[in-house]
Amino acid sequence: VRVASVLHRYSIVLALTLLLSACATTDFGSYGGGHNERRAEMLAQDGRYADAAGLYIGLAADAGGAERDRLTLLAVEQWLHAGDGIRARNALQGVTTPQSGDLLWLWSADAAALALWEGKPDQALALLEPLSRQPLPVEHRVRVEALRADAWLQKGDPVKAIGLYTQRENWLDDAASIERNRRRLWAGLLVSDVAVLRAAEDETYDSVTLGWLSLGVLANTTGQQGIGWGNGVIRWQDLYVNHPAIEIVSDLSLPDSALLNHPRQIALLLPLSGNNSSAGNAIKNGFFGAYFAAVSGLDSQQQIRVYDVNASGGAKAAYADAVAEGAEFVVGPLLRRNVSELAAEVLLPVPVLTLNYLSGNALPPPGFYQFALAPEDEASSAAARAFDEGRRNAVALVPANDWGRRVLSSFTSTFESLGGSMLDYRSYEPADQDFSFEIQGLMALTSSVQRYNRLRANVGSPLQFDPRRRQDVDFVFLATDAKAGRLIKSQLKFHYAGELPVYSTSFIYSLDGRSNSDLNGVMFADAPWVIAPPAWIADYPQIYNEFWPAEKRLARLHAMGYDAYHLVGGLFSAKDGPMDEIIGATGRLYLEADGRVHRKLAWAQFERGVPVALPEINEFQFMFEDFDSDSGRDEQREWQEMPLDN
Structure with a gap:
């Protein structure tokens, strides 16, 4: 994923989080104002920021001079609260910088807030620092100080930011405003870089600041989930009894203390020699990465034993050895063949989490959980995303094999259950180079040519003609690998369908280091580890690439191993009951009643040959809730699609 794009989006998320967190709306009551202005103020107080901005800018259009500028700046403020930085920027550009007075501080605050929205904290501070040294009315002071704190946090100086947030409470005169100020600080810490927070812990001795920093580190290294998070919060509460964040901690979703246990010994059954050893070792490396990150949060020692199923007489023998050894x-x-072998046991004395699904509708024994990087989950995710983006009519191109049939079935089932229509599909041979026949049939170009031929025969002379594709299609679901995908995407354009949105699965992104310029515009589902890792594992992909460069194309298996470790904790604590959703490295993980763990995927789009992370649908809604392989073979895919007789 393009690093610059990810970092820019990171800054935007931080700026939006902070700017939307209950800044008081500016009060310019001394200017008077009529009924419509009072109505705009009420809309802002009700959290209807965009509506308030629209009303203010409408009033500005009918005013002139300083009054027009004042109303425009109030509209800019509300657009920023609404997260609409584009409208805010355009409106602010229409206001000449005031020379003095209240309009100058309002312009400066709006310009600084916009700079933060754009991820430019230095530019924001250049505007805010002079204001901080001026005598300001309290309602103006609290906004300036909030923006200063936001800027220092975005700049990467959490110690300075925490000090400013704490100082800001001196200008707040009610408990609700003070609590919102602390939650504003907490929101900023949650999107801060873990390395920055850890380094800051060595820069201060202030207990309040240390409490905020340590809680931020704990949250961002655990994702606020699992045993490490639960036990860590308990220890934090014991250490920081009267800390300002204690109310925030009490409102967090924490596991029951009775569930903060874990298996003292875990057995890991993988192919570590012979066939599929690369895949097995990649999963093992991911598993131990999660273990070493979490072990400091465990109250008692935990042991991991690894068994090579290719050297232990098979899966059943390895399982029996693991149980016998505790x-x-x-x-x-x-x-999959090993999973089926183990599932044939009538009784499993120790619960098991397999790393593949059983075939078909085979019933597993009790205590038998299944986790897989199933392409069906990705196809289902493609259907849901396309539908959520307002697209209702689909066509599909899938390979003529079992994998293609499976993903087509999953996509169609999900899309039609949501209310969409699968208009048509075509199957293609993956080894082919020319897919014109399939594309022409799918896009009804053959019918268009036939109509032209009939018309030319009737007229008796050649006619100007461009084939016309069917017009009832909203998008294409393309199930393919990268090699065929590059060809198909180019040929869609050649056959007059290049403008149609294309959705795909992770199979289209091969992680082989090649340019994917021919895939520009294609959107695909993938593991967050590959697309946009959560904060607590943001450094892991690069670390794994440095230590195990031969496993670069197996990054999804690193993520699978990482998630498998955390699933053990969730399943062990659930004890046959429902498991809380886990925000994992392969997606958001949830357990179905049949014992299968499914994933909700991250999304990316190819731009200039590289994948760029896409936001989740309604990704920013949370902001409004609390505040106004080396051989060249793709072994990852080979084991995933391994037939039962292998």
């Missing part, structure tokens, strides 16, 4: 939970095996 395992309380088993993870693996990986290959």
Whole structure:
């Protein structure tokens, strides 16, 4: 994923989080104002920021001079609260910088807030620092100081920011405003870089500041989930009894203290020699990465034992050895034939999390959980995203094999259940180079040519003619690997369908280092580890690439191993009951009643040959809730699609 784009989006999320967190709306009551202005103020107080901005800018259009500028600046403020930086910027550009007075501080605050929205904290501070040294009315002071704190946090100086947030409470005269100020600080810490927060802990001895920093580090290294998070919060509460964040902690979703346990010994059953050893070792590396990150949060020692199923007489023998040696939970095996072998057991004395699904509708024994990087989940995610983006009529191109049939079935089932229509599909041979026949049939170009031929025959002479594709299609679901995908995407354009949105699965992104310029515009589902890792694992992909460069194309298996470790904790604590959703490295993980763990995927789009992370649908809604392989073979895919007789 393009690093600059991810960092820019990171800054935007931070700026939006902070700017939307209950800044008091500017009060210019001394200017008077009529009924419509009072109505705009009420809309702003009700959190209807965009409506308030629209009313203010409408009033500005009918005013002139300083009054027009004042109303425009009030509209800019409300657009910023609404997260609409584009309208805010355009409106602010129409206001000449005031020379003095209240309009100058309002212009400066709006310009600084816009700079933060654009991820430019230095530019914001250049405007805010002079204001901080001026005598300002309290309602103006609280906004300036909030923006200063936001800017220092975005700049990467959390110690300075925490000090400013704490100082800001001196100008707040009610408990609700003070609590909102603390939640504003907490929101900023949650999107801060863990390394920055850790470094800041060494720069201060102030207990209040240290409490905020340590809580931020804990939240961002655990994702606010799992045993490490639960136990860590308990220890934090014991250490910081009267800390200002204690109310925030009490409102957080924490596991019951009775559930803060974990298996003392875990067995990991993987192919570590012979066939599929690269896949097995990649999963093992991801698993141990999660273990070492979490072990400091465990109250008692936990042991991991690894068993090579290719050297242990098979999955059943490895499982029996693990149980005999004291395992309380088993993870693996990986290959589907080994999973079926283990599921044939009538009784499993120790629960198991397999790393593949059983075939078809086979019923597993009790205590048998299944986790897989299933392409069906990705196809289903494509259907849901297309529908959520307002697209109702689909066509599909899928390979003529079992994998293609599976993803087509999953996509169609989900899309039609939501109310969409699958208009048509075509199957293609993946080894082909020319897909014109399939595309022409799918886009009804063959019918267009036939109509032209009939018309030319009737007229008796050649006619100017451009084939016309069918017009009832909203998008294309394309199930393919990168090699065929590059060809198909180019040929869609050649056949007059290049403007149609294309949705795909992670199979289209091969992680082979090649340019994907021919795939520009294609959107695809993938693991967050590959697309946009959560804050607590943001550094992991690069670390793994440095230590295990031969496993670069197996990054999704690193993520799978990482998630498998955390699933053990969730499943062990659930004890046959419902499991809380886990925000994982392969997606958001949830458990179905049949024991299968499914994923909700992240999304990206190819731009200039590289994938760029896409926001989730309604990704920013949370802001309004609390505040106004080296051989060249793709082994990852080979084991995932391993037939039962292998």
